[in-house]
Amino acid sequence: MTELQTHGSADLVLDGVGHTYQSVSAPPVEALAPVNLTIAAGQFVVIVGHSGCGKSTLLEIIAGLRPPSRGRVLLGGAEVVGPGRRRGMVFQQSTSLLPWRTVAGNVALGLELQHLPRAERAARIERELTRVGLTEFAQSKVYELSGGMQQRTQIARALAAEPDLLLLDEPFSALDTFTRELMQEELRTIWKSEAKTVIFVTHSVEEATLLGTRVILLSPRPGRVIYDHEIDFSRRDLPLSELRADPDVVAFVAELRNRIGGEKL
Amino acid sequence: MPSSRNLTTAIEGRRVGWISRRIDQAENRAGNRRWYGGLLAAVLAIGLWWLLSASGRFSTMLLPSPEQVVAAFKQSVTTHNGQPGILGSYLWVHFWASLRRVLIGLAWGIILGIPLGLGLGLSRVADRILGPVVEFLRALPPLGYFPLLILWFGIGDASKVWLLALASFAPITIATAAGVAGVRNERVNAALVLGANRFDMVRTVILPSVAADIITGVRVATGFAWTTIVAAETSNGLPGLGGLAWASQKELRADIAILAIIVIGVTAVLSDALLRLLERRLAPWKGRA
Ligand SMILES: Nc1ncnc2c1ncn2[C@@H]1O[C@H](COP(=O)(O)OP(=O)(O)O)[C@@H](O)[C@H]1O
Ligand SMILES: [Mg+2]
Numbered sequence: 278m279t280e281l282q283t284h285g286s287a288d289l290v291l292d293g294v295g296h297t298y299q300s301v302s303a304p305p306v307e308a309l310a311p312v313n314l315t316i317a318a319g320q321f322v323v324i325v326g327h328s329g330c331g332k333s334t335l336l337e338i339i340a341g342l343r344p345p346s347r348g349r350v351l352l353g354g355a356e357v358v359g360p361g362r363r364r365g366m367v368f369q370q371s372t373s374l375l376p377w378r379t380v381a382g383n384v385a386l387g388l389e390l391q392h393l394p395r396a397e398r399a400a401r402i403e404r405e406l407t408r409v410g411l412t413e414f415a416q417s418k419v420y421e422l423s424g425g426m427q428q429r430t431q432i433a434r435a436l437a438a439e440p441d442l443l444l445l446d447e448p449f450s451a452l453d454t455f456t457r458e459l460m461q462e463e464l465r466t467i468w469k470s471e472a473k474t475v476i477f478v479t480h481s482v483e484e485a486t487l488l489g490t491r492v493i494l495l496s497p498r499p500g501r502v503i504y505d506h507e508i509d510f511s512r513r514d515l516p517l518s519e520l521r522a523d524p525d526v527v528a529f530v531a532e533l534r535n536r537i538g539g540e541k542l
Numbered sequence: 543m544p545s546s547r548n549l550t551t552a553i554e555g556r557r558v559g560w561i562s563r564r565i566d567q568a569e570n571r572a573g574n575r576r577w578y579g580g581l582l583a584a585v586l587a588i589g590l591w592w593l594l595s596a597s598g599r600f601s602t603m604l605l606p607s608p609e610q611v612v613a614a615f616k617q618s619v620t621t622h623n624g625q626p627g628i629l630g631s632y633l634w635v636h637f638w639a640s641l642r643r644v645l646i647g648l649a650w651g652i653i654l655g656i657p658l659g660l661g662l663g664l665s666r667v668a669d670r671i672l673g674p675v676v677e678f679l680r681a682l683p684p685l686g687y688f689p690l691l692i693l694w695f696g697i698g699d700a701s702k703v704w705l706l707a708l709a710s711f712a713p714i715t716i717a718t719a720a721g722v723a724g725v726r727n728e729r730v731n732a733a734l735v736l737g738a739n740r741f742d743m744v745r746t747v748i749l750p751s752v753a754a755d756i757i758t759g760v761r762v763a764t765g766f767a768w769t770t771i772v773a774a775e776t777s778n779g780l781p782g783l784g785g786l787a788w789a790s791q792k793e794l795r796a797d798i799a800i801l802a803i804i805v806i807g808v809t810a811v812l813s814d815a816l817l818r819l820l821e822r823r824l825a826p827w828k829g830r831a
Contacts, residue, residue: 342731366735373728376827377750386746387736420827438736 287353287363287441289316289339289474294348295499296334307499308334311347314493314502318441321468321475321511323485325537326495332478333369335500336444339476340366352442362391365440369447371427374419380430381406381415387438405433408467425456429463436467442474450480461488462517482533486510486526487517494537504536580811606797611804614797628798629789631781637805639781643699644767647706651763655711656756659718660744663752669719680712684770697778702771709770710763717759721752754825761817768810 295311309331316322326332337343339350341360350357352364365387374383381402388398406412409429414422419430428448435443445464449457465488468475479485485492488511494504510526520526588608594600595607602610618633626632631639661668662676688705695701725748733747775784783802790798822828 337731340731340735342734360734360737362737364735366732368728368732370728372726373732375729375732375747375750377753377825386733390733390737390742390746418827434732434736 287318289442289476290314290351291316291339292349292351294335294338294345294350296331296338296343297346299346309338309345310496310499310501312500312502314505316474316476316491318474319472321477321488321490322493323477323479323489323491324493324495325479325482325485325533326500327497327537328480330495330498331500332480332495333446335495336366336446336476336478339442340364340444362387362438363440364442364444365435365438367428367431367435367443367445367448369450371419371424371431371451374427374430374434376418376420378419379416380411380419380422380426380433383419383430384433384437386434391438401437401439402433405437408436409433409463423456424452425460428452428460432464432467436471440473442476445475445477447478447480449484457484458517464488465511465517482537483521483530486530486533487520492533494533497538504533603794604796606800610797611800614795614801618798618801629780629786629793633801633805636781636783636786636802637809639785640771640775640783640806641809643702643775643782644706644764644771647703647771648710648760648763648767650703650707651710651714651767652760654707655714655759655763656718658711659715659756659759660722660748660752662715662719663722664744664748673719676712676715679708680716684709684766685773688774692777702774702779705774706767706771710760710767713762713766714756714759717755717762718752721755722748724755725751754821754828757817757821757824761814761821764813764817765810768806768813772806 291312291314293311293313294309295307296309298306298308300306312335324332324335334343338345339357341350341357341364344358352361375386378386384402384405385398388401393401402415403412406415409432411426411429411433414426419427422430431448448464449460452460461484464477468488477485477488486508489508490511491505491507493502495501496503508529510520510523510529513520513523515523591605592608595602595605606614614628615633618628618636620627627635629636658672658676662673663669684705687708688701691701691704691708695704729747729751730743733743738746771782772784772787775782776788779785780789783806787799787802787806790796790802
């Protein structure tokens with residue numbers, strides 16, 4: 278109900294959100310130091326940080342999959358207490374797909390759970406598969422697809438449910454360079470045509486620079502926001518392959534790399 | 543001692559080779575070679591048996607020849623002096639009596655085991671409380687509590703079916719629970735994000751994920767059920783393959799015992815193969831996704 282009322286331009290507010298993993302057998306792990314952020318609707322926010330700095334933890338908290346041990350997440354003023362259909366998620370591993378379902382069957386999952394009428398479901402599946410270029414593979418088994426196609430299926434599945442907020446957790450990190458660049462371009466196109474709020478987690482400063490309208494750097498564990506900056510390279514009317522070589526982009530990538538610490542990311 | 547050291551290395555080398563060969567086999571569609579192997583083993587065993595019995599060193603009463611067993615088989619499927627088959631029934635009647643008990647017992651084991659396994663896998667409280675009970679039941683030798691079942695349910699089929707249900711539900715429960723515990727977190731999260739409630743989760747993610755694990759449990763339970771039923775049929779088990787094997791002793795008919803053993807063995811191997819096939823059918827992505 279709350280999500281229906283706030284549907285539309287719902288700002289996302291992280292109010293002192295932090296997380297410590299408790300375990301019976303091991304000492305507690307502080308994964309995420311308290312984070313305060315306000316993310317306006319329509320932004321493409323990229324969260325960058327070293328592996329293990331709490332990026333996935335943060336996304337899971339925003340998705341409502343993990344109650345934070347400190348602070349609150351507010352979406353359009355209402356506290357997030359669980360997952361909701363207005364927030365879609367694309368996972369790092371394509372093992373989040375259901376291997377006993379076809380590509381179309383996977384895209385249909387959220388639509389079935391919403392009990393949408395058959396015709397509506399078919400229309401949305403068609404639309405999303407066309408968008409990600411998988412119409413020919415609608416009836417393929419997902420475990421027979423390439424990694425890039427599996428991630429496209431995940432994106433189609435998330436978009437079919439028509440979320441306002443799309444969360445992506447290192448969605449391209451398991452792909453080869455060529456496929457990754459292709460997918461980055463596709464995601465940029467989708468974001469431009471859909472005007473959704475996107476929160477994109479990556480450990481690649483270049484990916485962050487090319488895609489984001491706002492870059493947030495997290496410190497090593499426990500993750501803290503160490504840098505928060507608005508950019509607009511992705512809005513330039515250039516293919517990513519050319520944007521990549523743009524001197525401004527190259528300079529900003531170098532600056533980010535500097536800020537996050539000399540380590541190779 | 544360099545020589546013994548070399549020997550160990552050589553053996554370990556062989557072992558590594560053996561292991562990697564096993565893995566290759568598994569990858570190259572396991573079946574074929576195992577079939578040839580099984581066939582070869584059967585041919586060798588029958589050859590050895592035939593040699594031993596033809597050597598004349600053993601009384602045919604104790605070690606009947608293959609021909610005698612074939613004769614017993616013929617007797618078991620024909621009528622003699624108005625008497626059907628062997629020990630009062632045709633072979634297929636014995637077979638069906640045992641198979642029927644196994645199937646009904648297994649059916650109950652499945653009906654009880656799957657929901658219980660899901661419960662144990664999904665609820666930590668249920669696992670804490672009922673898990674040890676299931677483990678305890680599994681550890682008991684079924685024939686140990688069979689007398690109790692006879693007291694409760696009589697010497698007819700009911701006590702045997704109960705025995706099989708109790709013997710087979712534990713492996714099915716445990717396999718199901720282990721399967722649930724092993725369901726990938728990302729799958730569960732994906733469905734949660736798309737709006738799945740608990741019931742949706744079981745239906746769309748958990749059950750399909752553990753289907754193959756359940757069949758593994760059923761496979762273990764089936765093997766268990768056959769060994770158990772044959773032993774259980776030693777009391778009032780005619781018609782039945784176990785009863786047949788047991789009664790042959792009183793009649794001093796080792797040939798009948800061997801016939802019964804062969805039928806039981808072949809049935810167990812075939813049902814195992816069938817379930818393995820089903821297992822692979824249900825999760826063709828295993829090892830790929
Ligand atoms: N379930 C868990 N239990 C205990 N520690 C965890 C758990 N999940 C993650 N962690 C720890 O929390 C830290 C942050 O994890 P994560 O959010 O996955 O980082 P990232 O996605 O940035 O790589 C890591 O050090 C990780 O080891
Ligand atoms: Mg992560």
